[in-house]
Amino acid sequence: MNGNMAAAMELRCWGGDWGLPSVHTESLIVLAYAKFSGAKVTVSPIDWTWRTLTATVPELLCGDSAVQEPTQILNFLRKQRFNADFELTARQGADTMAYIALIEEKLMPAVLHTFWVDAENYANLTRPWFASHSPFPLNFIVPSRHANAALSRILLTKGEAPLHRITEVEGKIYSDAKECLNLLAYRLGQANFFFGNSPTSLDAFVFGFVAPLYKASLPSSPLQSHLKQLDNITHFCDNILAVYFSSDHPSPPPPVQESMDANLQKLTQLVNKESNLIEKMDDNLRSSPQHKPHRPEPKPSLASEKNSTPA
Amino acid sequence: MNGNMAAAMELRCWGGDWGLPSVHTESLIVLAYAKFSGAKVTVSPIDWTWRTLTATVPELLCGDSAVQEPTQILNFLRKQRFNADFELTARQGADTMAYIALIEEKLMPAVLHTFWVDAENYANLTRPWFASHSPFPLNFIVPSRHANAALSRILLTKGEAPLHRITEVEGKIYSDAKECLNLLAYRLGQANFFFGNSPTSLDAFVFGFVAPLYKASLPSSPLQSHLKQLDNITHFCDNILAVYFSSDHPNG
Numbered sequence: 001m002n003g004n005m006a007a008a009m010e011l012r013c014w015g016g017d018w019g020l021p022s023v024h025t026e027s028l029i030v031l032a033y034a035k036f037s038g039a040k041v042t043v044s045p046i047d048w049t050w051r052t053l054t055a056t057v058p059e060l061l062c063g064d065s066a067v068q069e070p071t072q073i074l075n076f077l078r079k080q081r082f083n084a085d086f087e088l089t090a091r092q093g094a095d096t097m098a099y100i101a102l103i104e105e106k107l108m109p110a111v112l113h114t115f116w117v118d119a120e121n122y123a124n125l126t127r128p129w130f131a132s133h134s135p136f137p138l139n140f141i142v143p144s145r146h147a148n149a150a151l152s153r154i155l156l157t158k159g160e161a162p163l164h165r166i167t168e169v170e171g172k173i174y175s176d177a178k179e180c181l182n183l184l185a186y187r188l189g190q191a192n193f194f195f196g197n198s199p200t201s202l203d204a205f206v207f208g209f210v211a212p213l214y215k216a217s218l219p220s221s222p223l224q225s226h227l228k229q230l231d232n233i234t235h236f237c238d239n240i241l242a243v244y245f246s247s248d249h250p251s252p253p254p255p256v257q258e259s260m261d262a263n264l265q266k267l268t269q270l271v272n273k274e275s276n277l278i279e280k281m282d283d284n285l286r287s288s289p290q291h292k293p294h295r296p297e298p299k300p301s302l303a304s305e306k307n308s309t310p311a
Numbered sequence: 312m313n314g315n316m317a318a319a320m321e322l323r324c325w326g327g328d329w330g331l332p333s334v335h336t337e338s339l340i341v342l343a344y345a346k347f348s349g350a351k352v353t354v355s356p357i358d359w360t361w362r363t364l365t366a367t368v369p370e371l372l373c374g375d376s377a378v379q380e381p382t383q384i385l386n387f388l389r390k391q392r393f394n395a396d397f398e399l400t401a402r403q404g405a406d407t408m409a410y411i412a413l414i415e416e417k418l419m420p421a422v423l424h425t426f427w428v429d430a431e432n433y434a435n436l437t438r439p440w441f442a443s444h445s446p447f448p449l450n451f452i453v454p455s456r457h458a459n460a461a462l463s464r465i466l467l468t469k470g471e472a473p474l475h476r477i478t479e480v481e482g483k484i485y486s487d488a489k490e491c492l493n494l495l496a497y498r499l500g501q502a503n504f505f506f507g508n509s510p511t512s513l514d515a516f517v518f519g520f521v522a523p524l525y526k527a528s529l530p531s532s533p534l535q536s537h538l539k540q541l542d543n544i545t546h547f548c549d550n551i552l553a554v555y556f557s558s559d560h561p562n563g
Contacts, residue, residue: 091500093497094494094497095498097413098406098410098412098413099409101413101417104412106408156468157467186402186404186405187402189402
């Protein structure tokens, strides 16, 4: 059990919509990782507060420490022994870093462009959303600040010089992004998560970037259409939402450390069940068809309950 | 056999030294891939010609086409049926792209810094080499152009704004690079190449970035010292040099 004697942790982030716990990629990454690793964090949305202008989100507050940026926050959580990656081999850890680099290089620019630079999406979805989630008079300032930051980031990293026009790079960043989504789909295959049956930080990163692109009501997005064709990736997102963020299941599955013992228990129960089932089947064969077992739990001696005629 | 009915291919690139066929990362990537895929290219070093100023290298000339940038050149070679990656699964292809992205994001800035920004290395190794391999009077211009381009590239991609000072990013880019080398070492393990027994484009990219860092006589480089501790990576480079670039085995 993760005995957490440390101070309680508070996470400041953007609020949710469109079925997501947060509309903001970096916040989503941290929220997902916290669920995966079993970290108990109090989520404090910055919506409708002055922090929409002053704060850098996501931000994790724990005692006197304030940690920003998803990678730093995940490192901090791991040091607090909330580690969703501890079962990974060194090679899988290397793959994790490589795929995160791929996402940041090839997918992030197009996602930023889709939400913050594309005129139709920005005017009809992004700006209204962020404006309506910021307090007056910040609603006039907050969206354009984010949009300018996004545009600068795309041009700096993709434009090869700050002087290139955005139209020159648009074609390339979207084809890179489609390729990246395809590569993620190849890598995921038919599995539930990228490394086996329990989610890790790579799953958190992919979810953070892909889920908003998947769920937002974007008026114009060929990239979203491309994504929706990748069934395994969309299923991946829906699965995480259903298991970890559904209001019907407020307590998600226990994190991996606890689940190892639970798995052993489950395995033992399963073996017992199987052997009892075999006994049951055996008895059913001997009994007449209309006599059903009275109770689901197997009894040590079923024959006494049934009106059976030994063969 | 790759029946090549197309025009002969010529590759312009920087020349070699320190036991390497080229000292220039991008040129090395293409040279290695050409060997791996069996492409017959005529290598034309631009050293001591005016192309040291005018040309973008590496550059592949084939008939009327001129292709630049390693990724584009590798794509072109594959279309000509010189494909070192054809046995890879879709998942291994995805891994290739991911690791190339990792190298470009985490290793390239520090390699650029080591050769072109670090004052001691630049003054004692890099600038003299490129100056002595450029014709007069370009020897005064070529090295500094490369150095400025390298500094800009590092600041643009790592500095979060062109206004940050290089000293603020240095610590981060070197720790990222050491981490990246470790990750490559984990990924390679004890194998000869990254995907089985024959080299692919990922091997070409890793070789292109790592070999100069490994072989150059850098006066001051903690990164090189770190690299030399990763035995499987250094062995990987030496193996490629011995098998594909040794003068005893001109055909690889």
